[in-house]
Amino acid sequence: MHDRHHDAAEGQHADEAPHPRFAVGVLAFCGVVVAVMQTIVVPLLPHIPALTGATPAAASWLVTVTLLTGAVFTPVLGRVGDMYGKRRVLVASLVVLVVGSVLCAISSHIGVLITGRALQGAALAVVPLGISILRDELPPARVLSAVALMSSTLGIGAAVGLPVAALVVEHFDWHTMFWVSGAIGVLDIVLVLCFVPESSLRTRGRFDAVGALGLSGVLVCLLLAVTQGADWGWTSARTVGLLVLAVVVAPIWGMYELRVPTPMVDLRVSARPSVLLTHAAALLIGFAFYANSLVTAQMVQEPKETGYGLGASLVVSGLCLLPGGVMMVALSPVSARISAKYGPKVSLLLAAGVIAAGYVVRYFTSHSLWLIITGATVVASGTAIAYSALPALVMRGVPVSETAAANGLNTLMRSIGQALCSATVAAVLTGLTFRVGGRTAPTLHAYQLVFLVAAGSALAALLVTLFLPGRRVPAAGTVEGNRDVPGGPGNRARKVPTQESA
Numbered sequence: 001m002h003d004r005h006h007d008a009a010e011g012q013h014a015d016e017a018p019h020p021r022f023a024v025g026v027l028a029f030c031g032v033v034v035a036v037m038q039t040i041v042v043p044l045l046p047h048i049p050a051l052t053g054a055t056p057a058a059a060s061w062l063v064t065v066t067l068l069t070g071a072v073f074t075p076v077l078g079r080v081g082d083m084y085g086k087r088r089v090l091v092a093s094l095v096v097l098v099v100g101s102v103l104c105a106i107s108s109h110i111g112v113l114i115t116g117r118a119l120q121g122a123a124l125a126v127v128p129l130g131i132s133i134l135r136d137e138l139p140p141a142r143v144l145s146a147v148a149l150m151s152s153t154l155g156i157g158a159a160v161g162l163p164v165a166a167l168v169v170e171h172f173d174w175h176t177m178f179w180v181s182g183a184i185g186v187l188d189i190v191l192v193l194c195f196v197p198e199s200s201l202r203t204r205g206r207f208d209a210v211g212a213l214g215l216s217g218v219l220v221c222l223l224l225a226v227t228q229g230a231d232w233g234w235t236s237a238r239t240v241g242l243l244v245l246a247v248v249v250a251p252i253w254g255m256y257e258l259r260v261p262t263p264m265v266d267l268r269v270s271a272r273p274s275v276l277l278t279h280a281a282a283l284l285i286g287f288a289f290y291a292n293s294l295v296t297a298q299m300v301q302e303p304k305e306t307g308y309g310l311g312a313s314l315v316v317s318g319l320c321l322l323p324g325g326v327m328m329v330a331l332s333p334v335s336a337r338i339s340a341k342y343g344p345k346v347s348l349l350l351a352a353g354v355i356a357a358g359y360v361v362r363y364f365t366s367h368s369l370w371l372i373i374t375g376a377t378v379v380a381s382g383t384a385i386a387y388s389a390l391p392a393l394v395m396r397g398v399p400v401s402e403t404a405a406a407n408g409l410n411t412l413m414r415s416i417g418q419a420l421c422s423a424t425v426a427a428v429l430t431g432l433t434f435r436v437g438g439r440t441a442p443t444l445h446a447y448q449l450v451f452l453v454a455a456g457s458a459l460a461a462l463l464v465t466l467f468l469p470g471r472r473v474p475a476a477g478t479v480e481g482n483r484d485v486p487g488g489p490g491n492r493a494r495k496v497p498t499q500e501s502a
Helices: 002-012 022-040 042-052 056-084 086-106 110-137 140-171 174-194 209-232 237-259 275-300 314-319 322-342 345-365 367-394 398-432 444-466
Strands: 433-436 439-442
Touching: 002 056, 002 209, 022 086, 022 110, 022 140, 022 174, 022 209, 042 056, 042 110, 042 209, 056 086, 056 110, 056 398, 086 110, 086 174, 110 140, 110 314, 110 345, 110 367, 110 439, 140 275, 140 314, 140 322, 140 367, 174 367, 209 237, 209 398, 275 345, 275 444, 314 433, 322 345, 322 367, 345 367, 345 444, 367 444, 398 433, 398 439, 398 444, 439 444
Parallel strands: none
Antiparallel strands: 433 439
């Protein structure tokens, strides 16, 4: 009864809501800020032991913990948003980001820094929540372009974060970037409260706390084993034990989810080919994209004595990824138009091919800065098209009431792909080395092998996409399954959940 009164009250104030155009810009800005948080400490990592007195292994947790909390909280908060209010949960996520930023800004203790980074990682749920709000609030003709931009913010923020962080590290006190990120987080909260409406659409039922704990346990075990396996040893008791625990708990969790009226993850919907294959493609695209970010800066910083390195500065190496970020902004509306005309499946096929082509360019152009930037930008361009197409594919396969949870799961799959990529790149670059100038450096073949593996991942994504069910292209850029109530005028007409046949 309370929910019905709540929805009615929101409906009465629909006409007073801000124009959706502002919501798109605000949510995209929030997405970029949250994505920047994922990479902002990467240029700082080599300096953390000297700055904090921590060991290199402890310093690496500044990245690992963000990945873990982002992976755990993205699907969970997506589900909470579907049930209790998407804007409400989005604002709470931004508050957590601000708290995490302030903790990192006021302390140099490694434990406090790791805690702050964990809180920053939890805010990654902003992206799927924003996608769901846009689906609920925009007229159908504008959904694809807005969602494309929102999804691309993950790549845009990653490309922008590295050079910005590098500039701060070289010219300012390192705490400055956390103060700035906290201030921008506060600005995000104010903008959301002013310009983003709360969706009246809710998923009924109780929150599946047991399912959330089970999913979190599986993810933590899996990602800890993957991210720490190189340091612990892939055959060590800790690594093997965590992998075994994940394998044992996962089916038990799955059986429980199938029996719950309102599960944390609707496995029946997720098992549909249109959804399952989209999640598989997201994992592979996440793997392929992340290799570009991981190796570009390191490769151009390698000394010239290696025979391939350019001896570039930290700032220059970070700027190599900036043109890719610009292309991601420019291409998100292009991808939306391709999806509207030919379908998101065609967009994803094109994206996977472009990413693979970018790595072919990178394989043969490892001695020229401008050609390296060109190859990295081609990869980023393909990623922009892919990240724009993935949520459109998800939305056409799930009920409207599960949009945030389903896109949270898709974002999770990208994160798992990135974790697997990080472990693979670390294994390759530490396994193929040579001595030069009194230090150990990866060989050129090691980098080229990374490019080949990443290209293979993109081609695997292309193959998976080929098996996605075909679907008639919706008219005027609408997303199938997203229907206005008949007779509901305006762009805030209440959406009705619809079910796609399995």
